[in-house]
Structures are given as structure tokens and as C-alpha cells.
Amino acid sequence: MVVASPSPTHPENVQFIELPIIDLSAERSKVINLVIKACEEYGFFEVINHGVSHGIITRMEEQGLGFFAKPLGDKQKAGPATPFGYGCKNIGFNGDVGAVEYLMLGTNSLSIVERSYAISNDPKMFSSAVNGYVEAVTGLACEILELMAEGLRVQDSSVFSKMIKDVDNDSIFRLNHYPPILCSNNNNNKDPSFHANKVGFGEHTDPQILTILKSNDVGGLQVKSQVDDGDHGVWVPVPPHPTAFCVNVGDILQVWFHFSIFFFIFPSGKARCHRILLFYLKMGKIVFVYRIKVIK
Ligand SMILES: O=C(O)CCC(=O)C(=O)O
Numbered sequence: 001m002v003v004a005s006p007s008p009t010h011p012e013n014v015q016f017i018e019l020p021i022i023d024l025s026a027e028r029s030k031v032i033n034l035v036i037k038a039c040e041e042y043g044f045f046e047v048i049n050h051g052v053s054h055g056i057i058t059r060m061e062e063q064g065l066g067f068f069a070k071p072l073g074d075k076q077k078a079g080p081a082t083p084f085g086y087g088c089k090n091i092g093f094n095g096d097v098g099a100v101e102y103l104m105l106g107t108n109s110l111s112i113v114e115r116s117y118a119i120s121n122d123p124k125m126f127s128s129a130v131n132g133y134v135e136a137v138t139g140l141a142c143e144i145l146e147l148m149a150e151g152l153r154v155q156d157s158s159v160f161s162k163m164i165k166d167v168d169n170d171s172i173f174r175l176n177h178y179p180p181i182l183c184s185n186n187n188n189n190k191d192p193s194f195h196a197n198k199v200g201f202g203e204h205t206d207p208q209i210l211t212i213l214k215s216n217d218v219g220g221l222q223v224k225s226q227v228d229d230g231d232h233g234v235w236v237p238v239p240p241h242p243t244a245f246c247v248n249v250g251d252i253l254q255v256w257f258h259f260s261i262f263f264f265i266f267p268s269g270k271a272r273c274h275r276i277l278l279f280y281l282k283m284g285k286i287v288f289v290y291r292i293k294v295i296k
């Protein structure tokens with residue numbers, strides 16, 4: 001859920017804590033323990049040696065940057081984001097705004113092929129990059145969900161991952177683009193509107209099961225150190241990692257964990273707030289957001 005912004009963006013509320021970076025190629029029982037611990041402590045972690053090839057990521061990056069470099073009128077031909085299509089500055093359904101522009105897609109390969117004609121001058125290239133990326137990240141998502149289920153000693157450890165393998169699942173693939181800003185390191189600016197205007201994507205929790213993020217080598221993502229409804233906790237910046245994917249446990253998975261047999265692991269039943277600040281962006285940022293949304 002995106003909450004009302006502008007949220008406080010004062011640099012003094014920021015603390016540098018390292019979020020866990022988990023090597024998925026390490027010994028399985030060790031990986032499982034790290035995933036469970038990261039979910040308990042942060043609900044946010046990064047994974048390396050994830051099996052998604054560099055080629056798949058760079059191909060997607062080229063196609064994404066190519067789309068956002070187009071004139072506004074051409075981008076709008078992809079249709080308004082209702083929910084699939086191009087959107088600019090409006091995020092979510094409660095009127096929150098940020099400097100983000102985005103392209104929202106489903107994950108069904110046929111629908112991606114159909115939509116590509118309104119998105120790209122080379123639709124085959126675009127749809128093949130997106131479908132290759134979605135297929136690889138779906139595999140990663142399945143692996144992470146299976147690790148979680150095993151760690152929680154669920155009898156059928158494929159219980160979550162089976163749902164996203166279903167072709168009719170309603171997961172979302174979203175490309176976010178944040179423009180570069182000038183004078184981005186002026187931390188001493190005392191004008192509150194200066195800070196408020198630098199929100200790329202306001203403070204929110206993700207409504208779905210799991211979100212898997214990949215960004216180019218640009219910072220800006222911050223995660224709240226504590227789960228709460230108030231103004232407690234500090235913002236923890238997540239520095240860009242050249243190869244890692246960032247994994248974020250969403251509201252639905254937290255609620256499931258809270259009200260089900262997994263009660264002991266996520267006692268809060270709430271996902272972590274996070275946001276994107278342009279304050280830290282010296283160059284444009286592109287982020288691929290894969291959201292697992294399915295509920296059957
Ligand atoms: O663009 C990003 O880095 C994160 C966006 C995000 O949090 C979201 O789409 O839910």
C-alpha cells in the first residue's frame with residue numbers, strides 16, 4: 001500500500017545498516033537459515049548467484065531504457081496503466097505521486113507478445129527480452145519460495161511455487177524509470193519542498209506475496225528499519241549491487257505467515273515500508289519489479 005506522501009526525507013533519519021546478502025549457491029541448509037533469519041529481521045534481503053544470466057538482465061535493461069528514452073507521446077501509445085500500460089507520476093490508487101514513470105505488464109507470454117506492438121519499434125525483440133526475463137525471474141521466485149517453505153517445515157515445500165508456475169497466475173512485471181536529478185548531493189538544503197520533491201516512489205509496503213527487484217547501478221531505495229504504523233525507525237539505504245536481486249516479502253505473505261501455522265516467524269503480520277528517493281540519483285535509474293500476486 002502506498003501511504004500519503006510526502007514522507008519525511010530528511011537525511012538525518014537515515015542509518016547505514018547492511019541488509020543481508022545471501023549467496024544462493026551456498027550449502028542449502030545454510031541458505032534456508034539465512035533466508036528465514038532475513039525474513040524475520042528485515043523482510044528484505046538481497047540474493048547473489050541466483051542463476052539469472054547477465055545476458056538476460058542486460059537485454060531487458062536495453063529494451064527498458066530504449067522505451068523510456070522515447071518521446072512522451074510515443075510512450076503513451078502503450079496505453080494508460082489501467083492496470084497494464086504506461087504511467088507517469090501517479091502511483092497506486094490513492095493519488096500518491098512520485099517522479100517515477102513506469103510500464104506495467106502482466107507475465108503471460110502471449111499477452112506480452114500482443115502488447116509489444118504498442119510498446120516497441122521492434123516488438124519481437126522487446127517481447128523476447130521480457131519473456132526471457134520473466135521466465136528466469138519466475139524460476140528464481142520459485143526457488144526462494146521453496147527455500148522459505150522448507151525453512152518453515154511446510155510438508156509440501158512447493159506449495160507457494162506451484163501457484164506461480166500456473167500460466168493463469170496474475171503476477172505483474174513492472175519497469176520503473178526515475179529521471180536523473182541535478183545537484184543531488186545538496187544535503188544542506190533547508191527548504192522542505194526541496195526534499196519533498198525528490199520522492200521518486202513514496203513510502204509504502206508491497207501488497208503482493210513477494211517482490212523481486214533488479215536495478216541498474218544506481219541507489220535510491222531505502223527500507224524502514226522497523227515495522228510500525230508511526231514515525232519510528234530509521235531509513236536504511238540499500239546500496240546498488242552490480243549483480244544482486246533484492247527480495248521483499250509483501251503484505252500478503254506476511255499476513256499468511258501471521259494467521260497461519262507459520263505464526264511464529266513473522267509475528268507482526270506486516271511488511272516493511274520502503275521508498276525511493278531521487279536525492280541520491282546522479283543518473284537515471286531503471287528498476288524491474290516482478291511482483292508475485294497470485295491468490296488461488
Ligand atoms: O522502483 C523501485 O526500486 C521500487 C519500486 C517499488 O517499491 C515497487 O514497485 O513496489
Ligand SMILES: [Fe+2]
Pocket residue numbers: 204205206211274
Ligand atoms: Fe515496493
